[in-house]
Amino acid sequence: MSNKSEIEFTIRPDGNIEFTIKGMQGKQCVPVAELFKVLGTVEAERATAEYYEQEEGQLAEIGTHH
Secondary structure (H helix, E strand, O other): OOOOOEEEEEEOOOOOEEEEEEOOOHHHHHHHHHHHHHHOOOOOOOOOHHHHOOOOOOOOOOOOOO
16 A cells, blocks of 8 residues: 655745645654755744554554563
8 A cells, every 4th residue: 555645735825835745754744844944034834644654664662660
């Protein structure tokens, strides 16, 4: 199964640009987001729920030690 990634751009009436990266889990979106910083000064960043999801191929292990 292939993952589909999308980047949604919104150009607001004041000329500011917002973009949302969809379809990438975890920190996979960070290098892509860095590419778009050439558009201007970043005023704010916020992570989507996908950012906090575990990346594929990464394992999380929770255990207790007695």
